[in-house]
Structure formats: structure tokens, C-alpha cells
Amino acid sequence: MRVGGNLVADDRDGKVKSAPEKSKGLSRKRKRRKKKAVRAVQRLFETCKQVFAEGGPGVIPSPENVDRLRSLLDTLKPDDVGLSPNSPYFQNFGIDGPPPVTYLHLYDCPNFSIGIFCLPQAAAIPLHNHPSMTVFSKILLGSMHIKSYDWVNDPQSSNVKIKSSSGACLAKVNTDAVFTAPHRTSVLYPTTGGNLHCFTAVTSCAVLDVLGPPYSDDEGRTCMYYKEYAFSSFPGDATLALGKNEEHAWLEESGSKPHDLVVRRAEYRGPRILEP
Template sequence: MPRDEMNSLIQKIARQARLTFRGVGGGPEGHKSFSENVGQLRKLVGEIRAEDLKIRPRKNGQAPISVPHNPPVTYMHICETDCFSMGVFLLKGGTCIPLHDHPGMHGMLKVLYGKVRISGFDKVVDAPAPAGPKEPQFQPPLLPYQRAALRRAVLRSAGEFSDSSAPCLLSPHRDNLHQISAVDGPAAFLDILAPPYDPDDGRDCHYYKLLQPAPSSSSSPAEPAGRPEGDGPHQADASGLHSREVWLLEIPQPDDFWCGGEPYPGPKVTI
């Protein structure tokens, strides 16, 4: 590898990601060395810019001609190991990555260009959906087979982020479900997931639909006002954003969402 690539910022990020997430597993967020390593990784990721990866903003949000079918979202793969994966997502203007989860995974996201809106949710564990008279009524009503796919969750955070924002974090238990929407044009972000998705190891991606209870229900969710500043979704609570219980329905991957692939043009990364 050429010396300039060995010392590139993205190579340093990959080395720190491997050090941070090697052997992590489920989530010792409180462990001192893990927290320190996350802090160092976050510092490095916060310095990355689109030009460091030889990525240029696309004014019209279109994928290159080499990408077939013009998907709403494309992915540039950078590297993957057993303990983490890293790549860049590019969103066309007006598109979004639907609400989805990251089972047992940590994540870090840094906007490279454009602006995105991120809504983060936490699952309410060990709290089955109520049945009978206490079950919330939705509009339209749920079909019988859908009741088993109903999930309780908490709307934990919501905000808009640009290339000047600090990296956003998720953990196995915090902001683990999120939706990412491009705002006012195309956007791109660096994405690190640890460990990577692996259906054979119980880490498959599931999609969800936010349900709105009928007006007669007392559990109607409310969209929070305001937006967090600086450190991403985790600052939302400190900024006065109150958690709201919501209802989610697990659904198949939406028909209008698919992710294409395109070559990564930046410095080579070796792990």
C-alpha cells in the first residue's frame, strides 16, 4: 500500500474501529476501555470529509450511469471484518432509508455532504403488546396476522444533521432503530456497524412502520418539537426532548426502497 494511503484518515479510522470493536459482542458500553476507544473513534470519524474519500456531492442526486436501475440509495463498500463493516451510503434528494433495526449492534454515522433527518427509537423489551380491550385501535385496523408483528418502542431522538455535525451513535439498546431521510437535496454519510449484519448469527435487518392510534386511543404518539444540537441523537434527552411511546409494525422491506452498489473511489483500506 502506498505510504499516503497507509496514513490516510480513513485507514486510521479503520484501525481504530478494529481496536474498538474487536471482541465486543453484545455491548459493554460502560466498560472504561471500550468507552475510551469509542471516544477516540468518534474523534477520528468527526474529522472525515467527503474530499478525504474522493467523493463529490451530486447536485441532482443521481447515481452514476454504471449503477443500474437508478436506485434511491447506493452503497460504497470500504471494508469489512468479523467485528465491523464500513462504507458510505448515498441518498438521492427526497429519499430515505426506512425505519430499520440493528440487532445487537453498535453504530456510528457521519454526514459527508448534504443534510439528513434521523429519528431514533428504542424497543421496549419484555413488554408484550396488550390484547383485548386494552389493545390500542389503529387506523386502518390491524389484520389478525399483523398483531404478532406489533412492537412497543420509545421515540428517543429526532434531529437534522449536516457535515458540520458530530458523529451520531447507536448501541444495542439505544437509538438502535432509526430512519434516515435526505433533506433539501442529496446526502451521503459514512457508516460503521459493529459487528456487521449476519442473518446466520441472528443479526438480520428488520423494517418497521410507525403506526398511528385512532383518535379515541390515549396512547397517540407525538412528534417531538425542536432538534438536538452537536453530538447527535444522544443529546436529544439533554436538550429537552422527552421520550414518547410509539407502536411499530414489523413489515417486509418496502417496495419503493432498494440499495444499489457503486465503487468506492477513496484511499484503499487494509485491515
């Protein structure tokens, strides 16, 4: 039994002897991994502070800052944030309907937030938007299907969406594919890059999101969910000069969070962020 430091008790005579060299080596490796993880999370926080220092609704970081934060997230690994495929968030909960999603909160301030969504196999986060936000999404482990859209605006008025007779708005597919960790961090912008997206866990998976700025009901950045209809659902409501019909869909606000979406908040147990 370990009693502290590099000492263990001898079960035969109660004397204390030095731990085997192998145990010492493992202990040093664990310490190095822990220090590396602490540095990685703290560096992420410091970089976000700088990247979003002049941020605000609809403000996109400079291309240099986007590349800087993206490159840093690309190096992030599950154990840097205390995750592994054996983490309890990925277990089969044995319930009817989609498994619950677990959210681990790392940090938030008026300029940005950092959090991790953990999805057991077959769990899903339905189609939703990110109003006036720039979002960095890094798949930490597992495989997930991502489908994303951008709004299609009226050619005669770039700020007006094309609507169907029922009020649904036209959107074009940006991404529709399965991504497996490690994969390059994806970035979506206020009006491009797949601002509306949904996640479905092909295997148990985790994705770290950096939102700049974060959601805020008080400031009009409320998360909206959408129902998706095939383009052919409203024939004659829009004429597409370019592209194929299957690249488009009609999206209609669902009005509230889907009843079968369960998001549980759990304590983040990875390295803590230290503020000055």
C-alpha cells in the first residue's frame, strides 16, 4: 500500500522500502502528462482571451487569429481535458429514446465560452443555430455525423431570407459527412461556414466548442431549433439558378427545445483554468 512520496510498506515485516524503479518511472510520466494537460487548457484560455478581446455579436476574428486558435485546438487531446473512451458520460444509460448528452463547462465570460459535449452512441444534438457567433468545434474522440446549413438570401436583397408559403426559410447544405477524431477543427461564422448544424454520435464521442460571443437571451442570442423539410416539400416557392435541389432544404423554427433532447450538466474534472 502506498503511504506517500516514493515509499511503500513491506507487507511481510511492516518496514518501509523504496518503490520499484518502474513505479517511479510511471509516476514521473503521470506528472509530465498532468503538467502538459494543465498547460494545454491554460494556453487555450489565454489564446481565446486574446482572439476574442475585441469581439462582439457578429464580429469575426481576423484570419490570423482564426488560424491561431484553430491550430491550437487541433493539438488538443482527450486526456488534456480529463476525458477517455471509458468516461462515464459515454455509458449506455438503458433508457427509451435518444441517450442524454452531457455538458462539461470549462469557462465563460461576455466575450467567449468553452465547453465540451459528450454524446453516447446514437445520441444527437438537433439542428440549431449560433446567432451572430463564431464557433470553433474540435472533435476530441469518437466519430460523429455533422450536417450543417447556411441560409440562402434573396438575390435582390442580401439581408432577406427566401421563404416558403408556410414561412420556412431556404438553406443550403454546407456539410453532410462523418468525422472521426483526430480531425481538423471546424469553424463556423455568423452567416457562413454552416451556422446551423446538428450532431449525431456514430460512436461515443466528444466535441469541444468555443463560442464567441456565447449565447445570451438578454442580448438576443437565443439558441433556436429547426425542423427540416426537403426542398420538394414546397414546390414552386423558389427557383434555384445554381446547384441541385438536393443541396437545399427548408428550415422552420420549432419554437422550443425538442422534448426528447436531454442535456445533463456534469462537473468538469480536467485541469482548471486559472485567471489572473
